[in-house]
Amino acid sequence: MRGLVWMKDEGAEYAEVDFAQEMTAVGVAIGADPVPYRLEYTLRxxxxxxxxxxxxxxxxxxxxxxxxxxxxxxxxxxCETKEEGHLGGPPPGGDVNVLNDALDCDLGLSPLTNTMPVLRHGLHRAGGHVDLVMAWVEVPSLRVIHYPQRYTHVRPNVVRYESEGFSADLTLDDDGVVVDYPGLAKLITP
Structure with missing residues (x-):
């Protein structure tokens, strides 16, 4: 079990993560864009x-x-959703029928969910690339969409992440955890 803290350009995130054959995580994040929010999540x-x-x-x-x-x-x-009050923007959830080729979720603005495809394909250790489809969860609206992404091994512990007109070279530790996600977050190490 690891406790991880990322400082973000627009907030912070804390997660308690158990890395094993399966991964479990419980986390909390705060952010300021597009509106101030607090978010709690459980991932398995x-x-x-x-x-x-x-x-x-x-x-x-x-x-x-x-x-x-x-x-x-x-x-x-x-997918099940609930909403109260007025946030504006799209409602939570979406058409899950378009997600059946997705193996992973990708929680928007969270560096943690980049770990799953990296570990599964060993991209932080060895060469190659993989094209994936994600069930991407927009934050804070919680809208879910079909979202193609590519992960490419650059060198040990560096993986390039690419999606619709965006790319970033992610620096990872030996566990496959994102240490530096340029433009998003940096892991704070004790």
């Missing part, structure tokens, strides 16, 4: 670091949202 993966469950609760001044996103062992995604 199956063997091979494939998403099984992501539950997220987000709230701010006068609003709250909840998302329960699950992937069955057969690869079928399901």
């Amino acid at each position: 993966t199956l063997p091979g670091h494939i998403t099984e469950l992501l539950t997220v609760r987000a709230h701010g001044a006068g609003w709250s949202r909840a998302l329960d996103l699950r992937r069955s062992t057969q690869g079928i995604w399901s």
